[in-house]
Amino acid sequence: MEPMTIALAVGAALFGYFAAKKLRSPSNLPPGPPAVPIFGSSLWIQFPMRCWILKTPQLYGQVCTFVLDGRRICVLNSYEAVREAFLTHSSNFSGRQVNIFTTKVLGNSGLLAGDGPKWKQLRRFSLQALRDFGFGKSGSEETIAREAQELIAALESSNGQPTSTSVPFNKAVSNVICSLVFGSRVADEDPSFEEKLSLINKLTQTSAESRHPLLTITMAFQRFLSPELVLSMPFPKKMVGIFNSVFNFCQGQIDAKEAAYNTADEPRDYIEAFLAERHRLTDAPQDAKAHLSNKNLQVSISDLFVAGTDTTANSLRWIALHLALNSDLQERLASYVKDKLGDRPPVMGDRPNLPLIEAFIHEAQRYYTLVPTGVPHRTTADAELLGYFIPKDTVVFSNIQAVHSDPTNFPDPETFDPDRFIDSAGKFRPSERIIPFSIGKRSCLGESLARMELFLFAVSLVQAFRIGIPDSESNRLDEIRRYSGGVVHSPGPHELIFQRRDDD
Numbered sequence: 115m116e117p118m119t120i121a122l123a124v125g126a127a128l129f130g131y132f133a134a135k136k137l138r139s140p141s142n143l144p145p146g147p148p149a150v151p152i153f154g155s156s157l158w159i160q161f162p163m164r165c166w167i168l169k170t171p172q173l174y175g176q177v178c179t180f181v182l183d184g185r186r187i188c189v190l191n192s193y194e195a196v197r198e199a200f201l202t203h204s205s206n207f208s209g210r211q212v213n214i215f216t217t218k219v220l221g222n223s224g225l226l227a228g229d230g231p232k233w234k235q236l237r238r239f240s241l242q243a244l245r246d247f248g249f250g251k252s253g254s255e256e257t258i259a260r261e262a263q264e265l266i267a268a269l270e271s272s273n274g275q276p277t278s279t280s281v282p283f284n285k286a287v288s289n290v291i292c293s294l295v296f297g298s299r300v301a302d303e304d305p306s307f308e309e310k311l312s313l314i315n316k317l318t319q320t321s322a323e324s325r326h327p328l329l330t331i332t333m334a335f336q337r338f339l340s341p342e343l344v345l346s347m348p349f350p351k352k353m354v355g356i357f358n359s360v361f362n363f364c365q366g367q368i369d370a371k372e373a374a375y376n377t378a379d380e381p382r383d384y385i386e387a388f389l390a391e392r393h394r395l396t397d398a399p400q401d402a403k404a405h406l407s408n409k410n411l412q413v414s415i416s417d418l419f420v421a422g423t424d425t426t427a428n429s430l431r432w433i434a435l436h437l438a439l440n441s442d443l444q445e446r447l448a449s450y451v452k453d454k455l456g457d458r459p460p461v462m463g464d465r466p467n468l469p470l471i472e473a474f475i476h477e478a479q480r481y482y483t484l485v486p487t488g489v490p491h492r493t494t495a496d497a498e499l500l501g502y503f504i505p506k507d508t509v510v511f512s513n514i515q516a517v518h519s520d521p522t523n524f525p526d527p528e529t530f531d532p533d534r535f536i537d538s539a540g541k542f543r544p545s546e547r548i549i550p551f552s553i554g555k556r557s558c559l560g561e562s563l564a565r566m567e568l569f570l571f572a573v574s575l576v577q578a579f580r581i582g583i584p585d586s587e588s589n590r591l592d593e594i595r596r597y598s599g600g601v602v603h604s605p606g607p608h609e610l611i612f613q614r615r616d617d618d
């Protein structure tokens with residue numbers, strides 16, 4: 115071989131080596147605050163962490179990174195970043211965090227926190243099972259329509275006096291998920307159900323990261339302690355207690371089903387489908403039925419129950435609050451619905467004929483981003499994102515709120531304007547950049563159910579009531595709207611007035 119060719123080959127090899135090394139070196143990480151041994155970046159960020167994450171687009175741009183409690187964290191601050199991570203490189207970005215909690219309390223199980231082949235099988239099974247009981251089909255439509263009427267009756271019983279939206283909305287939405295999962299309207303049948311709802315609320319609202327500076331120091335050393343000791347500390351202990359109460363409740367439902375259900379019968383709900391599938395796969399190899407363990411059943415039911423209740427109920431509470439504060443819009447929607455449907459209750463088939471309602475819900479999901487910083491993912495391999503290096507086992511937050519308030523996607527994002535999604539022919543034109551349910555392999559499992567609920571409940575409310583707000587509540591709007599830094603951004607406690615329209 116010519117010396118020149120050898121020199122070129124060696125040069126090319128060295129260039130390739132150093133280029134790859136640069137990608138892998140920390141200098142090619144996204145920007146972010148400094149990190150020091152033991153404390154990571156905790157001295158530079160503000161807590162609650164999720165509130166601080168919302169400010170990172172202004173500080174660091176589209177993608178940023180920092181280190182907390184020994185974990186590298188990456189934040190996706192634009193639609194392009196979320197799409198590239200969760201769609202283009204979904205195979206590397208679809209894991210979930212592994213920590214003492216997911217290992218010791220959740221047993222690496224369930225729909226929300228699990229990952230790997232067992233989670234994949236469970237997700238596939240769950241989507242199929244819930245579809246069979248009407249996810250996105252007429253079964254759930256009937257269930258939701260019935261609960262919408264129950265909700266209206268409950269609100270009507272307040273006789274036009276200020277009433278909290280929290281319990282009635284949560285109960286109505288819970289009854290839908292309970293019907294699909296447990297086969298009964300547990301929320302109405304179990305007298306202690308309100309207590310369960312408040313536990314769920316604590317789970318989704320509590321911010322694990324809101325901490326006192328002293329706690330920051332304790333947290334920094336936590337990873338050097340035994341899991342048992344960590345779980346006995348005040349905050350983790352409280353969370354474990356809440357989880358265990360939800361698990362016990364779910365286990366009670368499973369036990370009752372196991373005692374009564376004959377696996378030869380056609381399953382009628384998620385638990386029965388799980389038991390039937392387990393029976394069907396009795397002789398299958400272990401790999402094929404690894405997702406059908408008792409722990410997986412217990413955790414996935416509580417996942418459906420937790421993820422399916424607080425999210426939809428709080429989206430509806432934001433919608434009711436917004437209508438109460440914007441009577442012009444409320445009257446416009448009410449006369450629009452009256453014009454299209456008269457007084458008959460809505461059905462899903464009405465959706466194409468109600469583009470303004472579709473646009474209103476779409477805008478509500480943008481404006482009141484319910485899960486502002488997403489549910490964190492984990493990289494399962496070293497990855498590249500928008501030219502940056504993201505190491506394996508990085509925890510990845512999607513700043514959905516930043517995507518929804520990006521003025522390049524939504525001019526004048528602080529203005530609530532459903533008409534931005536109505537085209538010149540009067541048709542509803544949704545934006546792919548509105549991602550309340552996230553996107554990709556880990557996107558929300560209950561999206562089609564939630565969309566049906568939002569439509570049927572919202573139309574029913576607009577038809578039935580003139581919604582108002584007492585002066586005492588209008589004076590504390592900042593407090594009602596404040597984000598506590600939990601996974602879900604729900605409105606703070608407040609009361610609204612529901613006056614029947616047909617009383618006019």
Ligand code: HEM
Pocket residue numbers: 225226227237291417418421422423425426429484485488489490491550551552553555556557558559560561563564
């Ligand atoms: C308006 C209502 C809802 C919103 C805004 C919402 C939003 C979300 C978001 C942002 C995620 C995280 C996706 C990701 O990690 O990238 C998620 C996951 C999930 N949601 Fe929902 N959700 C809603 C309703 C529901 C309902 C009704 C159910 C149950 C029937 C449900 C069940 C789940 C489950 C099981 C997951 C975990 C999926 C996985 O990790 O593979 N959600 N949801």
